[in-house]
Amino acid sequence: MPDGYDRDRENCDPNERGRIFENGTYRYFRDRENGYIQQSRLHEVRNVGNVKFDKIREDPGRTFTIEDKSGRIEGKKDEKQLTVVRTLLERNEGHHHLLRSVDGETISSRAQKLIDGLTRDFPDRFTHQIISREDAREIWARGLEKEPSPQLELPGVGEQARLQKQRQREARQQAKEREERARVEREAEQARTREDNRDQAKPAVARELTDPAPKAKDVREREEAQAREMNDPGRSTVQKELLEIKREGRESQREDIAREIDITRGQEAPTRPAEPQRTREQEREIALARAIQERANARALAIENGLSREMMGILGLNSDGPPKMIDVDNARTRAEAERDRSIHQKRERSERQREGRHRGD
Template structure:
């Protein structure tokens, strides 16, 4: 018939049943961390170093004092294996005391009971099997649940605090990384600016060096030009002497040339620059005059083009009137006898005005003479 112990275990998983029973019984027996007790304590036993984990244990001199608790039905195979390791540990001294707790009314296999009795007989005072009443077991489960809820609250608060610390630490790390990245970008920018400035300075230095070389070459050329001219003259003179003996006339010409060189030496660099400036001014004047002539020619071409357009327009107008029969005989004669538009005299380019003879045009005189002769 179900009792309070069964009611306390209802709706719990096997893991929760064993956990709450262990926590409650450990609290009842003062098996607390303050007294040196540790949950799920593990030792290695024998030459094969088999592992044996106890529900609760603490050190006892050179060995270990342990407690094993079973809240429900005991599994025969697992329990006998654990008891066998404990026998070996008690025999070697690794285990000084061992206590097994089972709940009243819960099934314990006979072989397991027999192994525990043998251990009590072989190790008196070191091994003990204790049967917990169902009421004490129910009270232990209730106490274990209460302890677990408090531990969960503590764990939850601890986890929240730890999460908050982790969040703040992450924010600090991100801020540090951001500052480092900004500094790295600033360093890269400064490095690029320095490289660009060095490139500009190098370019300016190269330009200055080329200009200096050009100036030096020009100066050397101005200084060496008279010497080269004199050397060329001397070379030509030597060739002339080698070709044929100097005649009286050649001697006189040579002496005159030498005298002219002595009296009128090669112009100094300043004179050369003045001459170059004068030549440049002359070239500029010639270019300006050439541009003016080109502009005058362009104006003449525009005037001729305009005159041609006026003549075509006049011919088209007279032709249209002639086709419509609205042109009189006098207008037709004027049209056929006038070679240019009346505004031609105004549009005639400068310097190309038509000549005017006394007595009218040559054509008119010829017609008059022709008529008088016929008469």
């Protein structure tokens, strides 16, 4: 159960607790009158570490240090300090150290083992002084006397400031929601525009197919240009396959529309000729070419819609290496799960910090 000493310190963070207790012991034990000064110098110990003590007194050939602990003694920081104390006592016979702690406060098993070893090995130069909780309350009261007095707050001023901060937070949240709605509306409008453009492109292709006098010269010129590109010795196999895929895509679209026109006229739709058999290596290169083209199209669409670089990275659109199959839904699910996990970890760290401030020095 919390006692008076616990209640005295419950509204202070660890740094405040350590400062108030140190100032209180300085008065209670008359450390200044005994020659000690606060804010001691840094003790550098080779191969062990560096540490500062709360108080120090230096006499010719001798050094006296004091460390005041108002609460728990545990963790790497306290254990390192005790390890440094041992090294200083081993290397300097003129060094003396006093550790003060409060009765009933937790001392970890590792720290207690270090304290017991110092008491055993250096009985005349290491002292562990345990302060009763009643004396600790008196020390705390004396330390509070050195704290600056809190400024008085005019009635209603604090509440008005809190309300103003809350209104500002709500305004920022509303602005964020408006921006999100506007973004969704823009994306929807862009999607409708692209769909309209595709719908408008089909009649143009159909007119070209049904025109009794097609532009044969233009068709020949395009086919000749495509043939030159295909026969260019500087192009790789993948680039040539990509050109072939584009050509096949255009031809497939023309055949589909022509078939629809024939069906509309009551004619039997011609069957598409069987594709020539390809080797496994050819199939692999064609699949790779298709994947490259699909990634390029997806990257252009993402840039057009303002997709962030982070999300483009998740979808695999920032890489120029050999593309992999992209599962957008799975990538989005993993990104959301990672975001939720990060939020959960931040909450846990925040909770641990609050508990540390409640229990710490």
